[in-house]
Amino acid sequence: MPRTASTVSPDQPFVPVLLGGDLGTYSLAREFHEAYGVTSVVVLGVPNGLVQDSAFIELRPYPQGAGEQDMVQHLIALGADLGGDSGRPLLLLGSLDGHVNRITQHRALLEPTYTIPYPDAATVAEVALKDHFYSLCERLGIAHPQTQTVVAGRTDHAELSRLTFPVILKPSDSAAWTQVSFAGKKKVHRVESAQELQALLDLLQAADYTSPVIVQEHIPGGDENMRLCTFYAERVGGRTQVTVAGYGEVVLEDHSPMMLGNSVAIVTAVDEDVVRAGTALLKEIGWVGFAMIDAKLDPRDGTVKLFEMNPRLGRNHYYLTAAGFNPVRMYVERWMGRTDLAPPLELVPAEVFRSAQDGTQVLDHEVLYTTVPNTLLRRHLHGSTGEKARRLMKDRRTVNPLYSRAEKHPRRWAYIAASMANHWRKFRAFPPLRG
Known part of the structure; x- marks a missing residue:
């Protein structure tokens, strides 16, 4: 890769290299800047407003149409450029499960250049696949939704007829899901009947999608019943020790088709039962580094049931920094x-x-993290979590990860203004479902 004019100072003591271009990527770059005053290098395909024109991000796009091996070579060349003759330390992070999979699968090629803060590829794969996650929950006696693993074109109709509807259909392998295209595709599908489920499976079969999908009982309750918890684990005396946990109650989620399930507002809280359950899972796996678990409060029995685990910091992990x-x-x-x-x-x-x-x-400081305007958020407050959010807005204890005082470029603030306006349009087109 040819050398390019860089905004990373030669005196910068280390360089974070971030794969991705979403809100989680921007949040990581902001956190590195806030903690150490450094510029992060963001590696992505097509630059977008979330990461452009930032005071603490340098973009190094990879070539259009690059395959996996091309991307690995791009990272190796980038490492040689950024590390230079001094061998400056470089830290490589991914913003999506697919990034983490790719990094860990090519660890042997990348690790001579980068510090890679993830477990081995086999351990990452064990938790990234949701059917493996539910098997672990079953074995450890951890509360989770009733779940069936289905492969389009291979699952017996009689098995599907035993399901109680509505159900939720989602990929077992999120990375594989990003590669398939079919009419009406969503990040997560709510399915109302056996006929609707069969029609969706037929679409998957026609698209040659052979990875398993998860068909799961629908737990009632709105966005305010969703939960998440971020953990950090390390090896202490040869054993996994979960050293940090930060829990959050979701106030509101995005309901547009391809962003469904992404939180847009979170109140930090404490739930020691969820912390214990997540700790048991991570110890069983032998995890090291960060992981995030999604869950939902089941109003039928008052139990928080675990949904899935991401082998990384989540898209909205800035709620931790906010707290x-x-x-x-x-x-x-x-x-x-x-x-x-x-x-x-x-x-x-x-x-x-x-x-x-x-x-x-356990993180125990209450704050409201939000990526939507407060005036919009106030229209969608429900339950005790909504009341907490209302109180925190009144007390001005709110944080938006996009609102960084370090940002000075007018195009950056024009993008943020447009993004906030777009949330109004999005929520009019795709309002939250109740129940």
Whole structure:
């Protein structure tokens, strides 16, 4: 790769290299800048407004139509460019499950150049596939929705007829799902009848989609029943120790077809039962690094049931930083061992954490994280979580990850203004479903 004029200072002590171009990518770059004052290099196909014109992002797109091996070679060449003769440390992160899969599968080629803060590829695959995740939950006695794994064209009709509708259909392998195209495709499908399910499976079969899909009981309740928890685990004395957990209650989700299930507002909270369940899973797997678990409060029995685990920080992980815990410091100070790059601040600040019985530090500072205008959010507040959000807005304890004071470019703020306006149009076209 030819050398290009770089906005990364030659004096910068390390460089975060981020695969992706979504809100999670931008949040990572902002967190690295806030903690260490560094510029991150973002590697993606087509630049977009989320990551363009930023004060702390340099874009290094890969060539259009690049295959997997081409992308790996692009990263290796980029590493040689950024590392230079001094061998400056580089940290490689992915914003989607597919990125993490790709990074870990090509670890042998990438690790001489980059620090890779993920477990081995086999461990990542074990949790990235949702059918494996539910098998783990079953074995450990962890509450989860009733689930059936289905392969289009191979599952017996009699098996489908035993399902109770409505059901939720979603991919077992999120990375494989991004590669398939068919009419009416959504990130997650709510299916009302056996006939509708069969029609959807027929579409998958016609599209030659052979990966398993998950057909799962629908747990009633709106967006305010959704939950998520982020964990950080490391090896201590040869065993997995979950050192940090940060829990959140979803206030509102995006309901447009390809963004369905993505949270747009979260209130930080504490649920020790979910922390215990997630800790048990990570210890069973032998996990290291960050992971995020999605869950939902079942109003029928008051139990929070686990849905899936992502082998990375989630798209909306900035809720952690908003509450006082910047997660990227774990990458730099624990994985890279660089404790000399920031002021001597607590890595896990005592004022926003409390200790659980097993030694896990649990984030315990309430704040509202939101990516939509407050005036829009107020129209969609329900239940106790909605009341918390209303109170936090009144107290001005809200954080939007896009609103960084470091950003100065007028095009950046024009994009943010357009993004906020677009949420109004989106929620008019795709309003949240109740129940």
